[in-house]
Amino acid sequence: MKDALYTPEELGEILKISKYTVYEMIKRGDLEAHRIGRSLRISEQQLDRFLKKQGSGRNVLSGTVKDTDNGKAFLINGLEILVSTPLAGDVQIHIPP
Structure with a gap:
């Protein structure tokens, strides 16, 4: 090779x-x-x-951004994380270590 x-x-x-x-x-x-x-x-x-x-794929989560009573939330496996984003629908987010 x-x-x-x-x-x-x-x-x-x-x-x-x-x-x-x-x-x-x-x-x-x-x-x-x-x-x-x-x-x-x-x-x-x-x-x-x-x-x-370098783990270019590490800390990347797939989920859905939806409007909730508390504002926009990123939903993944039943967990709701409040976020500030103009995005909606199915997205991927990167969480730096």
Whole structure:
């Protein structure tokens, strides 16, 4: 299997972040990289692992926004969470950790 290798600069362009942020992520251990001589390369597999670790789908809840006596509420599994939103109907919300 042939895995594409990205430079920190290329990965920065893909993720819409600076190359310096990519270097920091590698330094912190958030993102794995291969050292080839004095250069760093990130494989597609390492990028996929990083993105999965970031949990892009974590803390996303599906439910319904309805008007109630108390105002708008997000309803999920019988739980009613009061919200301030112009949305109505079936929605997904993200709750930051």
